[in-house]
Amino acid sequence: MTAPATSPSPVPLPSPLELPAEDRALSPHTGYTRAHWEATADGLLRAAWQWATPGSALLDLPGRPSGSGVRSDGLEGYARTFLAAGFRVAGAGGEDPHGWLERYADGLAAGTRTPGRDDTESWPLILDHHVQGQPMVESASVAIGLRLTAPWLWDRLDAGVQDRAEEWLRGALRHTPAPNNWYLFPYSVAGFLESVGRGDAETARARERALELLEGWYRGQGWYADGDSRAFDHYNGWALHLYPVLDAHLAGDTEQSAHYGARLREHLESFSLLFGADGAPIHFGRSLSYRFAAGAAVALGAVTGHTPLTAGVSRRLVNGSLRYFLDRGATGTDGLLSLGWHGPHDATLQHYSGPASPYWASKAFVALLAPEDDPLWTAPEEPAPSEGPDRVLALSAPGLLVHSTRADGIVRLHNHGSDHIRPHEGEAEVADDPHYSRHAYSTRTGPTAAANVADNHLAVELAGRLSERRRIHPLGAGGGDGWGWAASWHRPVFGTGAPMVPGLRVESVTVVRGGHELRAHRVVGAPAGALVRQTGWATGPDEDVRSALHALHGWESADEVRAPRGTAFTRWAVVPRLTGEAGGTTLLVALASLTGDTDAAPLSAAVSEVSVAGATAEVRWSDDGSTTRIAFDPLTVDHASAAG
Incomplete structure (x- = not known):
């Protein structure tokens, strides 16, 4: 009889992330705990914020620019790290020991003051996807970050800043997305605006259109096509399931949660098998530099209860995916997530990949919405599906x-x-x-x-x-x-x-x-x-x-x-x-x-x-x-x- 496989144990590469001690009693497979997730979020944010503009509106990370240009890349740095900060602070009930939200509040004020202007701080305007579309992608991350942290950031903003932020965000509702998961970006923007009392017919139309398309893209067995094509890949987990299920969870909408949550549950029945015993996600599809974002659907299922997995298996999968990349040099010695898989790797990238693109990995920090006493963090790790029988x-x-x-x-x-x-x-x-x-x-x-x-x-x-x-x-x-x-x-x-x-x-x-x-x-x-x-x-x-x-x-x-x-x-x-x-x-x-x-x-x-x-x-x-x-x-x- 063949002995069960053990996860390969490479010598961890040097990383500036300051991680706590392992807990092999609670996490026998990875040693990771909730504290490791908080420390990783803080470490990634700390490294990225070294590259902020003076007014905090853009994070101009070093590296090859994307096809959208450096200003859009700077907005991407702000928005995608804001996701990590949002999950980090919301998961801690508003505690913000490192003052992340103050920085994002300053950046919001500076970036929306004169959007479209060619200066140090101004955010680019949101236009149609084929003209200047990337800001539409980032608008969803800004909106979700604001929604997660509304009591501690949005509610304390000057009314003028709130109005400017709304006007910039509404660009996502007034322009044409790419014909795929992009329709969920204005959907998320509209969800935020409605959550803070700024909804209207325009926000309602954006949400109805997205959900109408999503129904047509659902092909069964928990899988969506990414648009009217036959693209099935990791976008199922970190976009097509994530946005509607998270929106329903944050809104307390039980009807929407039940509908889209049932699909997430079915998706996880198969998707949970796509992680190896070493924690690696399947290497398939585009945007692989998002790395441990592959665990976002597993984490969201655990947070919302829409999962067929036990808490111990969910914990094993998300911990394993995070550790897999941290141990293999995904952050490098400067603490920044590189463009690649383990480390930098050009062939993994698409033309839209820029220095801050890997920070869509921040979606995995949705796990932090489960409080410390949640079974996701208290249940001992169990073997992943790939560690069981063939x-x-x-x-x-x-x-x-x-x-x-x-x-x-x-x-x-x-x-x-x-x-x-x-x-x-x-x-x-x-x-x-x-x-x-x-x-x-x-x-x-x-x-x-x-x-x-x-x-x-x-x-x-x-x-x-x-x-x-x-x-x-x-x-x-x-x-x-x-x-x-x-x-x-x-x-x-x-x-x-x-x-x-x-x-x-x-x-x-x-x-x-x-x-x-x-x-x-x-x-x-x-x-x-x-x-x-x-x-x-x-x-x-x-x-x-x-x-x-x-x-x-x-x-x-x-x-x-x-x-x-x-x-x-x-x-x-x-x-x-x-x-x-x-x-x-x-x-x-x-x-x-x-x-x-x-x-x-x-x-x-x-x-x-x-x-x-x-x-x-x-x-x-x-x-x-x-x-x-x-x-x-x-x-x-x-x-x-x-x-x-």
Whole structure:
């Protein structure tokens, strides 16, 4: 019997955060307590405020500017740290030993005095998302910070400052958000204004519009699409669930709380599995530099009671996520959250990422709204879902397949339903996005950078041009006891030359069982002379995991490809690869694995027999003689025991 995995224990990197002593009796997995959260919030605020303008309106943190410009970046520094301060002070019942709120009050007064002016303190105006939109994002953080701290900040402001702040905030209600979670920013602004007696028809319209869209974006199983597209990622937790559930909680609206809280509860049933035994969230989707904000949904569920998790499990997940990043140098020696994952990492970023962007991690401090005597802080930590028995979870609504293995504590996500292409966009019009286009992601590996070989990818090669996977069309997901599957199809897109080949498509099925991933693809309509290349997990010398890829049918050669730019987890990586020929219709089957279990058997020993007839493949497993059958026409996936 394999012993349960223990969380890897890297030597913590130097950090200026002054953290209290660990409590291993109450928190046997992490040692963290509520006091660690307060100390972390104070440390992050202390470091960031060193870069404030004289009037406290902007926090101009050092680093590469975002596409929105340095003034917007300075507002971002003010607003996102205000979230941390708001949760910190509200969670302490108004106690503010470091005087954070006085600074934010001064900054509010200075920033709204002459908004739009090019001077040292003035905040940028809020305009449409495609003109000067980033301030709309930040307006929500300002509004929530003010709402959380209203008795100690807003209520004590001069009436003139209140009026100026309202006028600036109303810019979010009068301009067009981006067609996704952005509609929840004016929703949050309107919620604050209504909470302080400044609501009207304009605020009501903003809230009604956001909730109307949110209903259309809900796809079931606790998952929202981020807009009218099929983007399913961490924005579910730190935006699409967070804003409406927090709003209802702060307003005491039991009807709204019950409606949106039920969805949060269902979301956490699957999302709670997306944290590894080391505390890492799944490395998937955009804006990953927000890091431990991934725990915000777990914390909010515990605070509001809308969670299927025990307090001990919730505590384990949020503590583990926070400690994971602090131990791996997320703050650096200057105490500032860097743009990256562990430390700085350019390939993790988007064009909108600026020096203060990582401070959306402040959303995790919603945990502090649970008082000291709340079970979230008094219940001993319990093992995370990934630390229990091996799990397989098929999510048909978002088209995701998740599996975890106890032996190494790794969680893997196989993507057959989430992409980053809006409905009106042509597939050849957008660039490949490694954070969505790959077939698989994990808590211990990251995708390779766009300039390197793509990991976990099936590419058709024509005249030296490799195809990319853009729009993903889900075909279904399901499974049974100890196994699961998900399937999708896509049209290969070529970055140079003709973007598409008429009639060419790739149908893909992933079946997981234990630590094994059966990957089957049917390539339809391939021109003569085409090649097909399948890659596996990218791993490197900075990791204690192993990647393997084993041909079962249709592949002719195997090698490894170097990825010198590495991933967010390793400076340099190697990717296993299989190559075969394709012409007309071709069926290809391979077995892949990513493991940290040093006792794992060779991948070549996992399967005893493979048979392929037409569009159907059957694989017999060596350990118990069970059989997995994949048929593409029509699509069916079955798994039968040796006796059945």
